[in-house]
Amino acid sequence: HAFISKKEMYAEPKNLITHLNNLICNDIDPDCFITLFYSYIDIKSGEFLFTNGGHEPVLHFCKDRMRCDELRTDGLVLGVIKDQAYEQKKRTFSSGDILVFYTDGVTESRDGEGNHFGVSRLKAMITKNADLTAQDLVDRLINYVLNHSQMKYFDDIVIITGHTPTFTIEDNPKPGFIFKINNHIAIDCGCDSSEGQLGCICLNTMEEIY
Numbered sequence: 001h002a003f004i005s006k007k008e009m010y011a012e013p014k015n016l017i018t019h020l021n022n023l024i025c026n027d028i029d030p031d032c033f034i035t036l037f038y039s040y041i042d043i044k045s046g047e048f049l050f051t052n053g054g055h056e057p058v059l060h061f062c063k064d065r066m067r068c069d070e071l072r073t074d075g076l077v078l079g080v081i082k083d084q085a086y087e088q089k090k091r092t093f094s095s096g097d098i099l100v101f102y103t104d105g106v107t108e109s110r111d112g113e114g115n116h117f118g119v120s121r122l123k124a125m126i127t128k129n130a131d132l133t134a135q136d137l138v139d140r141l142i143n144y145v146l147n148h149s150q151m152k153y154f155d156d157i158v159i160i161t162g163h164t165p166t167f168t169i170e171d172n173p174k175p176g177f178i179f180k181i182n183n184h185i186a187i188d189c190g191c192d193s194s195e196g197q198l199g200c201i202c203l204n205t206m207e208e209i210y
Helices: 004-010 015-023 118-130 134-148
Strands: 036-041 045-051 058-062 068-073 089-092 099-102 159-163 178-183 182-192 197-204
Touching: 015 036, 015 045, 058 118, 068 118, 099 118, 118 134, 134 159
Parallel strands: none
Antiparallel strands: 036 045, 045 089, 058 068, 058 099, 099 159, 178 182, 182 197
16 A cells, blocks of 8 residues: 555655655564565656665566676665665666566575576576567476476465567557457557557567557
8 A cells, every 4th residue: 555655756766665664664573574676667768767675686688688687776675674775776678678577486496406596597598588478488487497496386486577569559440449460469458658659468479569
């Protein structure tokens, strides 16, 4: 509730996280804490602002460079010390880039000899499979993790991917309907960008199209 009620008041993630941390410090069990990665994406400009409160670094696959970068900032977990300052950084996304959010149950998954799956292995697997759709990429990554751990769960395993659009729809001849364009099936979301472009979801790749 605190997040929803305050998010419009703070244009920069670092300010919102500082405020949330103070609220949580007033209301959390002393033995508990919360990790959080928060980001703001401007779809039109491709600008991506982010800050991290003790969570695993989000991975940014850059299609132009065919590599994965770790999005890291300095920031303590939430709910421990009030009035903490959180670092904020900025990135720019291009067509075909991918964001991968994950929990530590992914990278800390262990094989029979106790070796962790690790961030480096995750980055390599993302780069290798970056041509997959969002759902197929998630499925492939989870399969890699479970095969590594011999199907054992040491912690929660959660992976979320965000793909930037790789094509645009100039016009939708049948608003409000499922339609086919450029050999892709899409559905009108009933929204548009500030430039008046139609907002849709591609049902083949689950991309957001503008």
